[in-house]
Amino acid sequence: MVLFDRFGRPVTNLRISLTKDCNFRCFFCHREGQHFNARLELTPAEIERLVRIASHLGIKKVKLTGGEPTVRDDILEIVRRIKPYVADLSMTTNGSRLKELSKPLAEAGLDRVNVSLHSLRPEVYKRITGVDMLDTVLEGIDEAVKYLSPVKLNMTVMKGLNDGEIWDMIEFAAKTGVILQLIELEAPKEMTQTNFFRKYFFPLKPVEQKLEEMAIETKERQMHRRKKYFIPTDHGIAEVEVVRSMHNTMFCANCTRLRVTSNGKFKTCLLRKNDLIDFATALRNGASDEELIEIFKKAIRLREPYWK
Numbered sequence: 477m478v479l480f481d482r483f484g485r486p487v488t489n490l491r492i493s494l495t496k497d498c499n500f501r502c503f504f505c506h507r508e509g510q511h512f513n514a515r516l517e518l519t520p521a522e523i524e525r526l527v528r529i530a531s532h533l534g535i536k537k538v539k540l541t542g543g544e545p546t547v548r549d550d551i552l553e554i555v556r557r558i559k560p561y562v563a564d565l566s567m568t569t570n571g572s573r574l575k576e577l578s579k580p581l582a583e584a585g586l587d588r589v590n591v592s593l594h595s596l597r598p599e600v601y602k603r604i605t606g607v608d609m610l611d612t613v614l615e616g617i618d619e620a621v622k623y624l625s626p627v628k629l630n631m632t633v634m635k636g637l638n639d640g641e642i643w644d645m646i647e648f649a650a651k652t653g654v655i656l657q658l659i660e661l662e663a664p665k666e667m668t669q670t671n672f673f674r675k676y677f678f679p680l681k682p683v684e685q686k687l688e689e690m691a692i693e694t695k696e697r698q699m700h701r702r703k704k705y706f707i708p709t710d711h712g713i714a715e716v717e718v719v720r721s722m723h724n725t726m727f728c729a730n731c732t733r734l735r736v737t738s739n740g741k742f743k744t745c746l747l748r749k750n751d752l753i754d755f756a757t758a759l760r761n762g763a764s765d766e767e768l769i770e771i772f773k774k775a776i777r778l779r780e781p782y783w784k
């Protein structure tokens with residue numbers, strides 16, 4: 477059984493923010509659309525119950541995110557508890573704790589990991605993330621490749637900062653045996669006219685056209701209709717995926733994700749505000765599975781494509 481929203485979009489994956497906390501300070505961070513101050517976080521048992529119920533409603537994939545998911549002390553317990561209910565359990569992380577956590581995370585049941593790596597130059601990396609941890613993250617990526625493959629690198633491309641490093645990163649991906657995701661800077665509509673956005677937005681459409689010409693093969697993913705390009709390099713074939721969401725109606729028309737905030741609310745869309753449906757209160761007041769299913773269905777009914 478899979479549930480569809482009013483726009484005919486199947487909801488097959490959950491994107492769960494485990495915390496608002498983070499040990500980095502990336503200046504461009506959208507914080508997964510979490511614009512609240514609440515400190516409350518779902519417990520491992522609550523996350524397990526949510527995922528168990530969702531798995532009966534067609535959720536097959538779960539993405540753990542944050543803030544930074546690995547700053548939670550109970551991250552291994554969370555992974556262990558939810559893996560039995562999902563086919564694809566992945567995490568997006570800044571990589572700062574992957575050196576020590578890759579093996580235990582894999583043993584706990586994590587299938588794969590996406591690691592944010594916006595630059596290979598220490599000074600640029602620090603300007604973007606606010607921390608001097610490039611070497612630590614690179615060591616973490618090496619460990620992740622051993623235990624959590626396929627590993628994806630997330631490079632958010634920003635004008636004047638790292639837009640000149642795209643080719644270096646493609647080579648690095650081929651050499652390291654990881655998939656590269658080139659991500660366009662994202663912001664809600666009302667922010668697109670700000671000086672910040674104008675200064676850093678680097679459109680990826682021309683890059684995509686270049687990749688199209690160079691590719692020996694291209695594929696299209698069902699989710700967001702994202703394109704993947706297979707690019708020959710001196711180190712072998714690099715797999716490059718482009719995440720180009722801004723003003724992209726196709727991207728939103730193929731959005732299959734429901735989001736969950738760290739304080740226990742469904743969130744229907746990354747870029748929307750005031751789209752939160754509380755379920756933590758019901759969970760904590762002893763709601764039955766049937767009552768929680770109704771809240772889940774209500775959230776799905778409220779989903780709407782952002783760019784249309």
Ligand SMILES: Nc1nc2c(ncn2[C@@H]2O[C@H](COP(=O)(O)OP(=O)(O)OP(=O)(O)O)[C@@H](O)[C@H]2O)c(=O)[nH]1
Nearest residue numbers: 539541566568590630657659662719721731733746
């Ligand atoms: N607008 C928008 N952006 C998204 C959405 N999902 C992911 N992104 C962006 O895509 C980038 C990569 O996200 P990841 O957390 O690595 O996950 P993913 O690539 O979407 O998922 P997998 O490919 O399945 O691992 C991030 O910068 C997100 O901001 C979405 O539903 N809407």
Ligand SMILES: C[S@@+](CC[C@H](N)C(=O)[O-])C[C@H]1O[C@@H](n2cnc3c(N)ncnc32)[C@H](O)[C@@H]1O
Nearest residue numbers: 504505506542543544568569570592630661662
């Ligand atoms: C919000 S982070 C959370 C997970 C983890 N802390 C990390 O950095 O990977 C998820 C992904 O969103 C990306 N991201 C954050 N803000 C963004 C923005 N404004 N535009 C595009 N991507 C963004 C990050 O680079 C990261 O790859």
Ligand code: SF4
Nearest residue numbers: 498500502505543570
């Ligand atoms: S590491 Fe992730 S959550 Fe933390 S500030 Fe950077 S993008 Fe945001």
Ligand code: SF4
Nearest residue numbers: 728731745746781782
């Ligand atoms: S509707 Fe569009 S902007 Fe909103 S979460 Fe889905 S893909 Fe992202």
